[in-house]
Amino acid sequence: MESAGQVIKCKAAVTWGKNAPFSIEEIEVAPPKAHEVRIKMIATGICRSDHHSIEGKFSSVKFPVIVGHEGVGIVESIGEGVKDIKPGDKVIPLVTPQCGQCQCCKDPRANRCLTIKLERQYGLMADGTSRFTCRGKQIYHFLNTSTFTEYTVVEEIAVAKIDDTATMDSVCLIGCAFSTGYGSVINTAKVHPGSTCVIFGLGGIGLAVIMGCKIAGAGRIIGVDVNPDKFDKAKELGATECINPKDYDKPVAQVIVEQTGGGVDYAFECVGHAETMLAALHSSHFAYGTTVIIGVSASTLSCDPMILLSGRTLKSSMLGAFGQS
Numbered sequence: 001m002e003s004a005g006q007v008i009k010c011k012a013a014v015t016w017g018k019n020a021p022f023s024i025e026e027i028e029v030a031p032p033k034a035h036e037v038r039i040k041m042i043a044t045g046i047c048r049s050d051h052h053s054i055e056g057k058f059s060s061v062k063f064p065v066i067v068g069h070e071g072v073g074i075v076e077s078i079g080e081g082v083k084d085i086k087p088g089d090k091v092i093p094l095v096t097p098q099c100g101q102c103q104c105c106k107d108p109r110a111n112r113c114l115t116i117k118l119e120r121q122y123g124l125m126a127d128g129t130s131r132f133t134c135r136g137k138q139i140y141h142f143l144n145t146s147t148f149t150e151y152t153v154v155e156e157i158a159v160a161k162i163d164d165t166a167t168m169d170s171v172c173l174i175g176c177a178f179s180t181g182y183g184s185v186i187n188t189a190k191v192h193p194g195s196t197c198v199i200f201g202l203g204g205i206g207l208a209v210i211m212g213c214k215i216a217g218a219g220r221i222i223g224v225d226v227n228p229d230k231f232d233k234a235k236e237l238g239a240t241e242c243i244n245p246k247d248y249d250k251p252v253a254q255v256i257v258e259q260t261g262g263g264v265d266y267a268f269e270c271v272g273h274a275e276t277m278l279a280a281l282h283s284s285h286f287a288y289g290t291t292v293i294i295g296v297s298a299s300t301l302s303c304d305p306m307i308l309l310s311g312r313t314l315k316s317s318m319l320g321a322f323g324q325s
């Protein structure tokens with residue numbers, strides 16, 4: 001392409017500081033260096049984790065930053081030494097790439113690479129610099145991806161090549177929401193056919209959990225949300241029933257335990273609050289229930305150890321635990 005090797009000027013949503021609104025700016029995107037690729041973004045989703053980051057929940061996020069991590073695009077140009085990706089390829093940037101060489105990548109129990117960490121060197125590329133500038137200032141990268149821009153630069157291993165016929169405005173969800181929710185069911189909880197599942201929070205993650213539970217053959221899939229507008233979509237995707245905690249004058253966990261004859265086999269927390277994490281745990285069967293925390297919370301989780309000692313299991317899932325077995 002003509003632009004290869006040149007700085008590209010384009011539009012991006014820059015967040016200048018904690019809790020600052022998105023500012024649509026003209027930015028400069030430098031050409032990819034060795035083992036990097038520059039991508040023309042076509043579509044991106046918005047995940048609650050983008051919002052948590054802008055709120056300053058993660059100390060690894062540095063401002064000014066371009067957030068967004070659930071995108072899809074077309075490779076515009078490649079840096080020196082890039083072998084498996086070429087200009088024109090449709091790709092999904094990866095939040096948790098795998099180098100395939102480090103101790104974590106080689107261990108089937110882990111899906112967290114030690115070479116390219118999620119926190120990604122505090123928003124800089126491997127050489128300690130950024131590829132983004134705006135109004136003369138360096139702009140930080142985010143979660144190895146930064147998708148709220150017309151062009152982004154990522155590591156060669158931080159892209160997955162996808163089918164040429166993929167529908168771009170929906171396939172972007174594989175970058176986070178779908179993979180996270182679906183993988184939490186299949187890879188982390190390992191939901192079994194006929195089981196009863198409850199999902200707290202029916203946003204992008206919770207809906208993907210519902211899809212996973214349906215595919216795994218769960219018998220009852222109970223959606224929980226304080227916003228009843230979420231129920232139609234949840235039922236369309238596989239929820240067999242939905243509960244609004246505001247409709248009851250007792251804790252929602254108690255309602256679920258009563259309605260399921262002792263508690264669910266699998267509970268998923270997809271809100272990001274310590275209270276809903278505990279509610280999920282308490283709604284799981286005391287002797288064999290499994291709870292998977294997916295939501296991100298900055299608060300401390302505290303509970304009576306007897307809740308677990310009775311036989312419950314508490315797990316968490318990062319980006320759907322792909323790469324783990």
Ligand SMILES: NC(=O)c1ccc[n+]([C@@H]2O[C@H](COP(=O)([O-])OP(=O)(O)OC[C@H]3O[C@@H](n4cnc5c(N)ncnc54)[C@H](O)[C@@H]3O)[C@@H](O)[C@H]2O)c1
Pocket residue numbers: 046047048049050052176177180200201202203204205206224225226227230245270271272273276293294295296297317318319320
């Ligand atoms: N573990 C991971 O790898 C991973 C990946 C992506 C997102 N996340 C986290 O997962 C969480 C969900 O993300 P999302 O994008 O689906 O968020 P979202 O904001 O789209 O959805 C959250 C839902 O929870 C509902 N809710 C709020 N308070 C509630 C309560 N007290 N009880 C029941 N429902 C309640 C909201 O109405 C909303 O529908 C966030 O914390 C996000 O940061 C984690």
Ligand SMILES: [Zn+2]
Pocket residue numbers: 047048049050069070176177
């Ligand atoms: Zn996300």
Ligand SMILES: [Zn+2]
Pocket residue numbers: 098099100101102103104105112113114115116
């Ligand atoms: Zn690795």
